[in-house]
Amino acid sequence: MPDAPSPLASESPRHAAFVRVTHWITAICFFALLITGAEIVVSHPRFYWGETGNDLTTPLFKIPIPASRALVPTGYGYTLPDQNGWSRYLHFEAAWVVVLTGLAYVLWGLWTRHFRSNLFPAPSDRRLGAFWAIFAKHLRFQRPDATEAFSYNALQRAAYLGVIFVLFPLVIWTGLALSPGFNSAFPLGVNLLGGRQSARTLHFFVSICILLFFLIHIAMILLAGFTNRMRAMLTGKPIFGTTIRGVAAVSAEPGTEGQP
Amino acid sequence: MSKTTMNKMSRRKFVTAGLAATAGVSGTVAAVALAKHYGLVPPDSGGIYGPGETLTYAAQRLLTRHSMAREFPRSMISKTPFANELAPFNDAFKRFQASGFADWRLTVDGMVARPTSFSLSDLRSMPVRSQITEVVCEEGWSYVAEWIGTPLQHVLNESGILPGARYVVYFSIEPDWWESIDMADALHPQTLLTYAMNDGDLPVGFGGPLRLRVPRQLGYKSVKFITHLTVTDSLKRFGKGLGSASPEGGYAWYAGI
Numbered sequence: 127m128p129d130a131p132s133p134l135a136s137e138s139p140r141h142a143a144f145v146r147v148t149h150w151i152t153a154i155c156f157f158a159l160l161i162t163g164a165e166i167v168v169s170h171p172r173f174y175w176g177e178t179g180n181d182l183t184t185p186l187f188k189i190p191i192p193a194s195r196a197l198v199p200t201g202y203g204y205t206l207p208d209q210n211g212w213s214r215y216l217h218f219e220a221a222w223v224v225v226l227t228g229l230a231y232v233l234w235g236l237w238t239r240h241f242r243s244n245l246f247p248a249p250s251d252r253r254l255g256a257f258w259a260i261f262a263k264h265l266r267f268q269r270p271d272a273t274e275a276f277s278y279n280a281l282q283r284a285a286y287l288g289v290i291f292v293l294f295p296l297v298i299w300t301g302l303a304l305s306p307g308f309n310s311a312f313p314l315g316v317n318l319l320g321g322r323q324s325a326r327t328l329h330f331f332v333s334i335c336i337l338l339f340f341l342i343h344i345a346m347i348l349l350a351g352f353t354n355r356m357r358a359m360l361t362g363k364p365i366f367g368t369t370i371r372g373v374a375a376v377s378a379e380p381g382t383e384g385q386p
Numbered sequence: 387m388s389k390t391t392m393n394k395m396s397r398r399k400f401v402t403a404g405l406a407a408t409a410g411v412s413g414t415v416a417a418v419a420l421a422k423h424y425g426l427v428p429p430d431s432g433g434i435y436g437p438g439e440t441l442t443y444a445a446q447r448l449l450t451r452h453s454m455a456r457e458f459p460r461s462m463i464s465k466t467p468f469a470n471e472l473a474p475f476n477d478a479f480k481r482f483q484a485s486g487f488a489d490w491r492l493t494v495d496g497m498v499a500r501p502t503s504f505s506l507s508d509l510r511s512m513p514v515r516s517q518i519t520e521v522v523c524e525e526g527w528s529y530v531a532e533w534i535g536t537p538l539q540h541v542l543n544e545s546g547i548l549p550g551a552r553y554v555v556y557f558s559i560e561p562d563w564w565e566s567i568d569m570a571d572a573l574h575p576q577t578l579l580t581y582a583m584n585d586g587d588l589p590v591g592f593g594g595p596l597r598l599r600v601p602r603q604l605g606y607k608s609v610k611f612i613t614h615l616t617v618t619d620s621l622k623r624f625g626k627g628l629g630s631a632s633p634e635g636g637y638a639w640y641a642g643i
Contacts, residue, residue, distance in 0.1 A: 170526035177458070178520065180527035182466035195525055197471055210524060211636025212435075218643060219438025306522050307446040307642025310453040310602045317456075322520065322528055 139362025140276060145240070146359055148231040155224035156340065158216055163333055165213035168206055169194045173330060177321030186327060221301065228294060244278065245287050251280035275354060275364045285339065293336050300329035425552065425568070429621045429629030430639040443640045450642065451570045455601035458518045463584060464529035467521075469591040472560075472610070479559050479611060487595040492541075492579070496555075496616035499546030506595055509579060512536040512544075517576055519601040521608065524641070531592075533599050535580035539573045542617065550619045555630075556598050557614040565609050565630040566621055566639075567600060576601050579612065604641035606632060 141149070171189040172179070179185065181197055192202035194209065235241045250256070260281040278286070302308045303316035303325035319325040347355045358364040421427050426444035430436070475483070482490050487506060495501040516534040542554070554572040557564040571577055578599045581588050588594035593610030600607045621629045629639035 166526070169524075172527075177462060178464050178528045178530050180464075180466070180468035180523075180529055182468050183464075198525075214524065215435035215438065215636075215638060218442055218638075219435050222438050222441045305446075305643040306455065306520075306604060307450045307453075307602050310455045311446075311450045313456050322522065326526060 140358040140364050141362055142238075142240070143362065144231070144234050144238075146362060148227050148234075149359055151227045152224055152231075155220040155227070156336070158220035159224070160333070160337065162213035162217040162220070165194075165209040166217065167330065169208065169210050170198055171200065172198065173327045174323035175320070175327060176323055179323040221298075225298060228290075232290070241287075245283050245290075247280040247283045251283075256280045257284070269349065274350070275358070285342075289336065289339050293332055293339065297329065297332045297336060300325050300332055304329065428638075428640045429566075429627065430633035435638075439638055439640065442643055446640070446642045447568075447570060450602065452574075453602070455517075455519050455576050458520070458530050460518060460532070462530050463518060463532055467529040467531050467584075467592070468527060469589075470523065470605075472591070476560060482559075482595075483590065490595050490613070492596060492612060493614045494541060494545045494617075495614075496618050497548040497551045498542070498617050499548060500544075502545055504541065504544075506581060509536055509541070509581060509596070512540055515575070515578060517578065517599075517601065519576065519599070521601075521605045523605045524637070532584050533578055533580045533601075534582035535578035535599070537575055538577045538579055538598065538615075539575065541579060541615070542572065545617075547617055551617045552619045553617075553621055553629075555616045555618060555621070555624055556609055556612055557616075558609050559611045559613045562631055563609060563611075564625070565598075565607050565632065566618075566624070567603075567607065571600055571602065574602065602642055604643075606637065607641045 139146075167189070168191065171191050171193055172181075172185040173187055173189075174183065175186045181199060188200070191200070192204060192206050193200050194206040196205050235245075247256070257280055260279050264281075299315065300319060302312075303319050304322065309316045309322075316322055316325050319328055354364045418427075421440060421444050426440070426447050428439050428443040431440045490506050491503045492505075492509065493501075493503040513536055514534065515537055516532055518530060518532045520528050520530045522528045538554070551569060553566045553568055555564060555566040567577070576599075580593070580597050580599050581595060583589065583592055583594075588597060593608070596612045597608060597610050598612050616624075618624075621627060625631065626634050628634055632641070633639050
């Protein structure tokens with residue numbers, strides 16, 4: 127176990143103020159986009175591949191729920207209340223806020239070397255073995271050790287980088303490819319995805335991936351200690367009392383750290 | 387850390403935050419003034435969704451003023467185009483329908499030099515343009531069809547657009563069904579008054595005898611059964627002043643997204 131930098135000696139917060147603010151703006155936008163996105167899907171819970179698709183063509187798959195529009199052949203005898211109007215307004219407003227916030231975060235992260243120092247895996251961790259060790263630890267339901275309250279392990283770093291640099295750009299791209307105005311100016315955006323309905327289906331799947339990330343993110347925070355992780359992201363300060371005991375346990379019995 | 391350093395730190399932070407806030411507020415004020423000056427603020431820009439709508443409309447007008455909607459090869463025309471359900475037709479429409487729409491007229495008024503009305507055969511004698519474009523519904527479905535008609539731009543020029551005109555408001559024969567577009571869309575070469583689709587006359591279900599196709603926006607901007615166009619410099623006088631019936635029903639006026 128390498129020596130963790132003493133948390134008490136350090137004046138710098140666990141998460142920089144910029145990270146904390148952009149994190150919570152993103153979280154609010156995520157919920158707005160998730161709820162309104164679901165409402166928009168409810169108006170036509172059928173998905174297609176290619177350029178076109180409608181009630182008269184064969185879908186790639188259907189979500190087995192009733193729709194908010196009467197003509198959709200869902201197999202249910204009733205329609206849900208239509209919430210598309212405000213859902214669309216809010217979806218696009220939240221999209222603007224999260225895109226501008228994300229842009230500011232990426233520029234800030236490059237400027238302050240946040241990505242290099244906090245998110246790119248440490249040189250010793252840039253091999254499959256390191257990922258596997260952490261993965262195996264998770265499979266054995268071992269709790270994170272004390273040092274992980276102050277730095278991310280390689281698996282966490284890969285997950286965050288994947289969301290920031292793969293899933294977010296993909297969800298923005300596939301979303302823009304649904305805009306007839308944007309497509310008139312940049313037709314390649316939708317054509318590369320295989321057409322409008324493919325873009326819609328991909329937008330749905332990428333959103334599901336982000337939702338899965340969110341669920342795992344929350345599960346891990348609950349497992350690692352909700353109060354500490356929440357406090358770290360809200361105030362920048364993890365609770366030190368529990369951490370000190372954790373560090374003491376590490377130095378006393380290296381083999382059994384953090385086991386419940 | 388000594389007390390003096392702390393004070394210096396917090397003072398510097400305070401000054402930085404103050405400068406950032408001032409820059410943010412004055413930047414926003416300047417951006418709003420510029421957007422208004424260049425006509426980048428949509429008529430439904432009030433309320434909590436106003437900032438998002440304004441950003442979308444302004445960004446798209448800066449990027450897409452002259453861009454062309456994608457056109458498709460004939461092989462991609464949908465074999466099963468889909469038309470949404472319509473409310474039962476009113477008596478006026480049924481009378482026109484009974485006579486095969488022979489007396490259907492399109493009235494053009496407002497800020498034009500020569501207010502006039504055109505019959506369907508007048509429109510058919512004007513330059514014909516056809517386009518194979520996709521109809522995209524806000525619900526999520528779509529189809530590709532060939533649309534045949536005359537450019538709205540041609541009809542407006544026939545009537546003589548007066549300087550200062552900013553929007554074209556268009557009305558269906560069915561009550562409470564009206565929309566408006568800005569001049570960028572009204573004068574766009576793909577904005578057509580369509581009277582035919584694929585291989586024949588425009589079917590009633592798809593908006594026949596006359597539908598305004600605005601292919602760079604969602605399907606609900608392509609109003610069916612058009613009888614009346616008004617050119618105007620302000621949308622304040624129409625309905626609740628939000629630009630069209632859509633915002634009154636909770637949907638965005640600008641449907642380029």
